[in-house]
Amino acid sequence: MFYSAMKLSVGSSLKLAFRPWVEGLENVPAEGPAILASNHLSFSDSFFLPAVLDRKVTFIAKAEYFTSPGIKGKLTAAFFKGVGQLPVDRSGVRGAGEAAIRSGLEVLERGELFGIYPEGTRSPDGRLYRGKPGGLARVALRSGAPVLPVAMIDTEKIQPPGKVVPKLMRPGIRIGAPLDFSRYQGMDNDRFIQRAVTDEVMYAILKLSGQEYVDIYATAAKRQLAEAAKAEKAAEAARKERPAQGQDGQDGQDGQDRAGDGRAA
Numbered sequence: 001m002f003y004s005a006m007k008l009s010v011g012s013s014l015k016l017a018f019r020p021w022v023e024g025l026e027n028v029p030a031e032g033p034a035i036l037a038s039n040h041l042s043f044s045d046s047f048f049l050p051a052v053l054d055r056k057v058t059f060i061a062k063a064e065y066f067t068s069p070g071i072k073g074k075l076t077a078a079f080f081k082g083v084g085q086l087p088v089d090r091s092g093v094r095g096a097g098e099a100a101i102r103s104g105l106e107v108l109e110r111g112e113l114f115g116i117y118p119e120g121t122r123s124p125d126g127r128l129y130r131g132k133p134g135g136l137a138r139v140a141l142r143s144g145a146p147v148l149p150v151a152m153i154d155t156e157k158i159q160p161p162g163k164v165v166p167k168l169m170r171p172g173i174r175i176g177a178p179l180d181f182s183r184y185q186g187m188d189n190d191r192f193i194q195r196a197v198t199d200e201v202m203y204a205i206l207k208l209s210g211q212e213y214v215d216i217y218a219t220a221a222k223r224q225l226a227e228a229a230k231a232e233k234a235a236e237a238a239r240k241e242r243p244a245q246g247q248d249g250q251d252g253q254d255g256q257d258r259a260g261d262g263r264a265a
Helices: 002-018 045-052 070-082 095-109 134-143 191-209 218-264
Strands: 021-023 034-038 057-062 085-088 113-116 147-153 172-175
Touching: 002 045, 034 045, 034 134, 034 191, 045 057, 045 113, 045 147, 045 172, 057 095, 070 085, 085 095, 095 113, 095 134, 113 134, 134 191, 147 191
Parallel strands: 021 172, 034 113, 034 147, 057 085, 057 113
Antiparallel strands: 147 172
16 A cells, blocks of 8 residues: 555656656566566666556665664655565674575565565666675575566666766666576575576676676675775875975975074174
8 A cells, every 4th residue: 555655656756757768568477476686776776666667566675774763764764665675684794695585585475576686785886796696596596486687777877976966867777588597496505506596697687788797796896996995085195295294394404504504604
């Protein structure tokens, strides 16, 4: 009920304002469970994809969105629940993966659509990063549900980091043909099978999106970018400090020269 109301209000507003184009809607089954495995460019991905689908799709979201204090926190939690997102506690080494698996299986057991981002986090620069093998592969293999590769296109350009007002432009969504992994049934705990399944899905997303592929995890890329930014900030501070030190040294040398001239006189 609440989801339908949110889809009617938020979904209709998104479609009216941004007019997203869609290819491959015929690949989404009219009924029964299916997994939508998408690249992740923007916070808005979880809103644009459900907006163009007739069926409800449930994504997972970090628990912090549901537990923030105050009126704003309650409104945020209500919004995320309303648009079909489930809280996942990402604490602990394996917390996020296990929570995603449980949530995904519950959604699929109800015969619904489950949305997941194999990269595990948003791309820091618009490129496609290596998929994490645990969550997607294990949900797909345990449930037996088909996996639909999805490519979100240009959603990162609508509201880049640091921009408050979104840019009105048309994002795109491509939904590929379902991938069947029944040949791996009963092998969901095999890490080599998990990697094979994930890589096959990521390759399908790559073909749909046309992104440049980077064979590292997006989390590692974000860490590298943060370290590079920190190093650049330190280097800039050092560059600003060096002229002042040079001037101090020159002033000291001038004083010594003047003192020497006085002694000679």
